[in-house]
Amino acid sequence: MSVKASPLLEVTALNVHFGGTSLIPAFAGPTLRAVNGVSLTVMPGETLGLVGESGSGKSTLGRAILRIGDLTSGEILFDGTDMARATVGDLARLRRQTAMIFQDPYGALNPRMRVGEAIAEVLRVHRKVPRDKIGARVAELLNLVGLDEGYARSRPVDLSGGQCQRVGIARALAVEPKLIVADECVAALDVSIQGQIINLLMDLRERIGMAIIFIAHDLAIVRRLCDRVAVMYLGRIVEIGPTEQVFTDPSHPYTASLLRAIPDIDPDKGLPANPLTGEPPSPLALPCGCAFHPRCPKALPQCSTGEPPSLEGVGPHRAACILPPGEITI
Amino acid sequence: MSDTVLSVRDLTVVVHGDGPPEAIVDGVSFDLKRGEILGLVGESGSGKSVTSRALIRLLPGARLGIAGGSAVLGGRDILALDENSVRAVRGGEIGMIFQNPSSHLDPVMTIGRQIAESIRFHRSVSRGEARRQAIDILRQVGIPDPERRYDAYPHEFSGGMRQRAMIAVALACDPDVLIADEPTTALDVTVQAQILKLLMDLRDTRGVSIIFITHDLGVVSQICDRVAVMYGGRIVEVGDKRDIIGNGRHPYTAGLVACQPAEGHPGERVRTIAGQPPRVGQMPPGCRFHPRCPKADAVCMQTRPPLEASGTAHLVACHHPVLNAQEVAS
Amino acid sequence: MTAILRTGTGRTGFRLSFGGGPLPLYLGGAIILGWFVLALLAPVVAPYDPIYQDVAARLQPPSLAHWFGTDNFGRDILSRVIWSARIDLQIALFGVVFPFIIGTVLGSCAGYFGGWIDTILMRIIDVVLAFPFLVLMMAIIVILKPGLSSFYVAMALVGWVSYARLVRAQILVIKSSDFVVAATSLGYSHSRIMFRHLLPNAILGSVVFSMSDAVLVLLNGAAISYLGLGVQPPTAEWGIMIAEGQSFITSAWWITTFPGIAIVTLAMGFSLLADGLGEKLGVRE
Numbered sequence: 001m002s003v004k005a006s007p008l009l010e011v012t013a014l015n016v017h018f019g020g021t022s023l024i025p026a027f028a029g030p031t032l033r034a035v036n037g038v039s040l041t042v043m044p045g046e047t048l049g050l051v052g053e054s055g056s057g058k059s060t061l062g063r064a065i066l067r068i069g070d071l072t073s074g075e076i077l078f079d080g081t082d083m084a085r086a087t088v089g090d091l092a093r094l095r096r097q098t099a100m101i102f103q104d105p106y107g108a109l110n111p112r113m114r115v116g117e118a119i120a121e122v123l124r125v126h127r128k129v130p131r132d133k134i135g136a137r138v139a140e141l142l143n144l145v146g147l148d149e150g151y152a153r154s155r156p157v158d159l160s161g162g163q164c165q166r167v168g169i170a171r172a173l174a175v176e177p178k179l180i181v182a183d184e185c186v187a188a189l190d191v192s193i194q195g196q197i198i199n200l201l202m203d204l205r206e207r208i209g210m211a212i213i214f215i216a217h218d219l220a221i222v223r224r225l226c227d228r229v230a231v232m233y234l235g236r237i238v239e240i241g242p243t244e245q246v247f248t249d250p251s252h253p254y255t256a257s258l259l260r261a262i263p264d265i266d267p268d269k270g271l272p273a274n275p276l277t278g279e280p281p282s283p284l285a286l287p288c289g290c291a292f293h294p295r296c297p298k299a300l301p302q303c304s305t306g307e308p309p310s311l312e313g314v315g316p317h318r319a320a321c322i323l324p325p326g327e328i329t330i
Numbered sequence: 331m332s333d334t335v336l337s338v339r340d341l342t343v344v345v346h347g348d349g350p351p352e353a354i355v356d357g358v359s360f361d362l363k364r365g366e367i368l369g370l371v372g373e374s375g376s377g378k379s380v381t382s383r384a385l386i387r388l389l390p391g392a393r394l395g396i397a398g399g400s401a402v403l404g405g406r407d408i409l410a411l412d413e414n415s416v417r418a419v420r421g422g423e424i425g426m427i428f429q430n431p432s433s434h435l436d437p438v439m440t441i442g443r444q445i446a447e448s449i450r451f452h453r454s455v456s457r458g459e460a461r462r463q464a465i466d467i468l469r470q471v472g473i474p475d476p477e478r479r480y481d482a483y484p485h486e487f488s489g490g491m492r493q494r495a496m497i498a499v500a501l502a503c504d505p506d507v508l509i510a511d512e513p514t515t516a517l518d519v520t521v522q523a524q525i526l527k528l529l530m531d532l533r534d535t536r537g538v539s540i541i542f543i544t545h546d547l548g549v550v551s552q553i554c555d556r557v558a559v560m561y562g563g564r565i566v567e568v569g570d571k572r573d574i575i576g577n578g579r580h581p582y583t584a585g586l587v588a589c590q591p592a593e594g595h596p597g598e599r600v601r602t603i604a605g606q607p608p609r610v611g612q613m614p615p616g617c618r619f620h621p622r623c624p625k626a627d628a629v630c631m632q633t634r635p636p637l638e639a640s641g642t643a644h645l646v647a648c649h650h651p652v653l654n655a656q657e658v659a660s
Numbered sequence: 661m662t663a664i665l666r667t668g669t670g671r672t673g674f675r676l677s678f679g680g681g682p683l684p685l686y687l688g689g690a691i692i693l694g695w696f697v698l699a700l701l702a703p704v705v706a707p708y709d710p711i712y713q714d715v716a717a718r719l720q721p722p723s724l725a726h727w728f729g730t731d732n733f734g735r736d737i738l739s740r741v742i743w744s745a746r747i748d749l750q751i752a753l754f755g756v757v758f759p760f761i762i763g764t765v766l767g768s769c770a771g772y773f774g775g776w777i778d779t780i781l782m783r784i785i786d787v788v789l790a791f792p793f794l795v796l797m798m799a800i801i802v803i804l805k806p807g808l809s810s811f812y813v814a815m816a817l818v819g820w821v822s823y824a825r826l827v828r829a830q831i832l833v834i835k836s837s838d839f840v841v842a843a844t845s846l847g848y849s850h851s852r853i854m855f856r857h858l859l860p861n862a863i864l865g866s867v868v869f870s871m872s873d874a875v876l877v878l879l880n881g882a883a884i885s886y887l888g889l890g891v892q893p894p895t896a897e898w899g900i901m902i903a904e905g906q907s908f909i910t911s912a913w914w915i916t917t918f919p920g921i922a923i924v925t926l927a928m929g930f931s932l933l934a935d936g937l938g939e940k941l942g943v944r945e
Contacts (some may be wrong), residue, residue: 191545281490
């Protein structure tokens, strides 16, 4: 650890918009603003949770960072290079240092390829090990994710969801990435298997030290795994900070309602007394001002006009709300 | 008991494969009382969904067949009815709501007509009367401006509103039993809380009994009165939610509660249940949980444990039930 | 044996399906293999020279000497039917292989890269499809020079569109699946993603379709020869045999009937193989 650590990833004012352009302006449809002016940093070896409901843009953001999705504008500094304006060479370097883990463990693997082949392919393409060492390295990677090397000959259909997800992780590790984007990687798994994968990620993080952007809607898992968390609502980060601070002392009304809506596993607690009403508006027609104001129990008149509030706050814990932190409690 | 609405005994569903038929729902018995919300909890492949489909005689897949048992509703055994009578039960005495409303609502028929249609199929009322009743139901499920929304198509509704619309369709004929198969799994947490509140309100106002199928123990502890835990096609434990959550006596129940990511501290490894859930075609003999059970011995491998009383209205199917919560932690 | 569940005629001609099991696959394979062996062994099996004219034995009905009878030139129908298999199997093979390759390559490029490549290709396909199939084939063959090689060229120029559309549609579906996104994120080259990941998953439908397409090509080949634009007499070919025998259809039914049966059995073989393959590989047309 260096004293003055420089961030591994520094995203500034990232926008991802879809549609809304046409050769003839009159025919341009509405613009879908999936990601709106997002800025965040990830330190080497850090795990950043990205939480939000469907349509919050968290997956789009993750894919834009890895440059496997489109982006409209902004800056993505990865290890000092702006990947938003990457040359072919830059992009190749990004691919060699990042990897992704997917939600659907089966869908992420080529159904016609044996598991060992899928991992060996990464090693071959990136010339990670000499040709004659590929088999040994595949076995090593499978062992690393808790699978017997005999699984190298299996096809994805022969494996369970949890085993497939382990293979997906092994393949991601084959590139020896500095950054992994895990997009809802346990959401499709059974609870008893989820824990196995979470623990595996914790083990690997300790042994290998890669940074993880962990995209999830399950806040309990994020609290368990992540160092910092960013809460997204309609394409914007509304709150970001160290996980425990955000969970114990939320500074944005949305974060507060989200935390209260999670059902506790406690038979004596009933439903939350006054749940959030309504649903997130369409990202095709964002409300003026703070995008959360139509649902916000604390909304003031000035929340519905002007520019959306920017992330404010001293220190690492910041929120995009005009209310003073003490008045958030709902 | 007079207040028992639905009484299921030894329900068995088999899958016909290459070998001998295998029971994927194996001797399931439970009672559903009037105005009760019974949680049916289990992981993928536990048979919870198949159980509910068997009750309306709509098994997913041609290779599945009901091999035995009874399900008595209003003095009649649903499993012994002919096809015409079953059709009257579906949507009549039993309403169904599913995880994905989009695929269970007719996309080319307005919401209102789908409800009115169902009312007119089950009762002889005039067109105008059916419309009036449908609007009334739409209002009850919390759809704003029901007169206007009556003529809207499913795609014009948001996710949460579509789920409300499906609940309205299921309620059209004032059923005695509502089967809810993971109705909130596809929804965001803030919307999930709204739908759960609606279901509880409907239970209170209409006295409908609900079989709530889910994998989420948090949801169970919020809205269910009693819980049946399923594993490998069998009910392993059933009882009051306070008997099950935190005080479960089956090692699987106890393990399932313990491995929730919310149980524990940040950075700590998540407790897990080793191994994988059994797959169709590979159900182990004896107690189906024994390959994953820390307490399994020779008896468990050979003899199926019967579902026996462990207290008032608390049944456990285990040769070596857990004594207390401390035992799980060790 | 299980009963025949559905029969129907469409663009693919004649189709039969059996309920479950790999029976269609084996039955279809056996029929095609049978014809293949027969074609290979034609010089040995055929009792007579297919173009030898025995003027003394013209228009003989089926007999012990001539099992399938003789035609108006006194040629042995059985020998001609057997020798024809060589030509007709070749028609089915080349008539499918060239369009398959061209269509697959163009279709996967269009589907994978999209953009202007896709737009141009789809417009070309629209133009080709705007003409009636047989009329376009005939026009191309007439321009080139009637004969078998012109038939193959015409087939390749016209037939690729179905494969291109099929593969393109498949690629579009698979392109957005996670394993392709994963391949992109792992830095694989376009050609690797296309040939190692997309095509093996996209091509099954085309393989199955090619089997039923072989039926169509076979019937086309026969039709083109019947119209005098394909195989030239006196070469034995089922289409020509039917054309030549049609003026005797009332007096000498055997001249047209036996080549007709031959076409139908081979077509059925391909059709069964297509159904069986589709079922085995889990592809629905």
